[in-house]
Amino acid sequence: MENCRYCNRTTDIVKIVTDLEVSTLYITRDQAYRGRCILALKEHKTEFFQLDADETAAFGRDMAKASKAIYDAFKPDKINYAAFGDTYPHLHFHLVPKYKGGKSWGGPFELASDPNGSLPEEELAGLIKTIREKL
Numbered sequence: 454m455e456n457c458r459y460c461n462r463t464t465d466i467v468k469i470v471t472d473l474e475v476s477t478l479y480i481t482r483d484q485a486y487r488g489r490c491i492l493a494l495k496e497h498k499t500e501f502f503q504l505d506a507d508e509t510a511a512f513g514r515d516m517a518k519a520s521k522a523i524y525d526a527f528k529p530d531k532i533n534y535a536a537f538g539d540t541y542p543h544l545h546f547h548l549v550p551k552y553k554g555g556k557s558w559g560g561p562f563e564l565a566s567d568p569n570g571s572l573p574e575e576e577l578a579g580l581i582k583t584i585r586e587k588l
């Protein structure tokens with residue numbers, strides 16, 4: 454779909470980590486939450502109920518695989534999973550590692566980008582490599 458970040462696989466605020474069965478795992482440039490990623494369905498659908506049974510199962514496997522890789526790579530105390538999509542309705546989930554005593558622990562994570570959280574390219578590439586090694 455035209456003007457859709459995830460259909461166009463644009464990388465203004467995210468970088469591609471890898472393609473999975475029915476989704477693509479992205480890492481956000483904003484790493485205020487270390488290891489923060491986004492899992493987006495490859496196909497443009499806007500609601501979870503629009504997936505057929507096979508896609509639902511495959512998306513679940515992708516979610517489990519991606520979140521385990523994030524967990525193994527960064528050892529958070531909890532991963533938060535969130536889907537909003539008012540602005541970008543293409544089905545995607547935020548996978549946000551949270552750390553006890555760290556940013557937003559015990560509450561919802563902050564969706565808005567942290568101006569101090571954006572990592573230099575080479576550091577982001579290092580995080581991508583770390584996640585890929587855990588997949």
Ligand SMILES: [Zn+2]
Binds near residue numbers: 454457459460461497
């Ligand atoms: Zn789309």
